Amino acid sequence: xxNATKTEDVLYSDMAYDDAFRTMESECxxxxxxxxxxxxxxxYDSSAVITRMRxxxxxxxxxxxxxxxxxxxHFTISQNGITKRYHLECESSKYDNSxxxxxxxxxxxxxxxxxxxxxxTVRLTFPNTGLLLLRGPRSVRDKAVMVIDTPDGSVSSxxxxxxxxxxxxxxxxxxxxxxxxxxxxxxxxxxxxxxxxDEQWIEKLQDVYRDILNEIKDLHxxxxxxxxxxxxxxxxxxxxxxxxxxxxxxxQEKVGEIMGGKVLDLPEIRIFHEGKEQGRLxxxxxxxxxxxxxxxxxxxxxxxxxxxxx
Numbered sequence: 001x002x003n004a005t006k007t008e009d010v011l012y013s014d015m016a017y018d019d020a021f022r023t024m025e026s027e028c029x030x031x032x033x034x035x036x037x038x039x040x041x042x043x044y045d046s047s048a049v050i051t052r053m054r055x056x057x058x059x060x061x062x063x064x065x066x067x068x069x070x071x072x073x074h075f076t077i078s079q080n081g082i083t084k085r086y087h088l089e090c091e092s093s094k095y096d097n098s099x100x101x102x103x104x105x106x107x108x109x110x111x112x113x114x115x116x117x118x119x120x121t122v123r124l125t126f127p128n129t130g131l132l133l134l135r136g137p138r139s140v141r142d143k144a145v146m147v148i149d150t151p152d153g154s155v156s157s158x159x160x161x162x163x164x165x166x167x168x169x170x171x172x173x174x175x176x177x178x179x180x181x182x183x184x185x186x187x188x189x190x191x192x193x194x195x196x197x198d199e200q201w202i203e204k205l206q207d208v209y210r211d212i213l214n215e216i217k218d219l220h221x222x223x224x225x226x227x228x229x230x231x232x233x234x235x236x237x238x239x240x241x242x243x244x245x246x247x248x249x250x251x252q253e254k255v256g257e258i259m260g261g262k263v264l265d266l267p268e269i270r271i272f273h274e275g276k277e278q279g280r281l282x283x284x285x286x287x288x289x290x291x292x293x294x295x296x297x298x299x300x301x302x303x304x305x306x307x308x309x310x
Contacts, residue, residue, distance in 0.1 A: 020236035021090035034176035196248040
């Protein structure tokens with residue numbers, strides 16, 4: 001399959017990395033809570049309430065033009081009477097200082113959108129911001145600092161930075177960082193060309209993903225992750241791998257099939273997808289019924305008009 005054909009495949013998406021992160025954040029509380037706990041040193045449990053917020057913002061430039069930007073995630077978590085706001089980003093480009101400027105722009109717009117105003121005051125609350133890097137350089141530190149100078153003094157905020165290359169697959173499961181699973185393949189990115197031409201290396205990578213799949217199944221069987229979240233992890237992993245391996249056909253096919261050809265056959269996942277299909281069929285039936293009703297009314301109106309003309 002050539003690259004042009006691959007990009008037309010339903011699995012392929014230029015936004016595969018962003019989509020994977022946003023899907024896990026927006027759909028799976030049991031993936032997001034341990035991720036936030038690790039990144040920000042929180043202690044939320046399953047009783048915490050997550051509220052997803054608007055993630056579309058307009059950044060105004062010096063020429064007064066507006067640019068629409070979409071954050072990877074913007075949400076609040078409430079527990080024990082305390083509510084905190086969070087903004088997470090997943091970056092697939094190599095790190096440079098412009099990322100911090102972008103994080104400030106996102107954070108400041110969130111602060112403006114949620115501002116509390118009084119007669120003579122305005123309170124701007126910046127969210128807790130965290131960054132996940134999928135690529136290097138390896139010299140990037142674990143934290144960045146955002147400093148804002150005002151006429152009355154300076155305020156600063158720390159931005160924790162997680163780098164996928166700092167985590168082994170054991171680390172990911174031990175620390176409950178299940179949201180990192182789809183991106184673990186980035187640890188092999190620089191070796192993909194060599195792996196693609198080495199059957200033994202391909203088999204080793206297949207074994208890695210077989211083990212990952214078994215670990216995911218154990219998390220479901222142990223009641224730690226929902227069947228839906230397991231399905232999201234597997235599907236996201238498959239799509240991320242497909243995009244990253246797009247130029248390495250043999251490893252894409254043989255390793256990708258582990259997550260694609262042998263998806264967990266969990267009853268809950270089947271029920272979920274069957275429910276979606278049933279809903280789709282019912283929706284189509286309702287649309288057809290409505291269309292028929294509209295057509296019937298149209299004909300009645302035409303008949304009434306015809307009688308008036310006669």
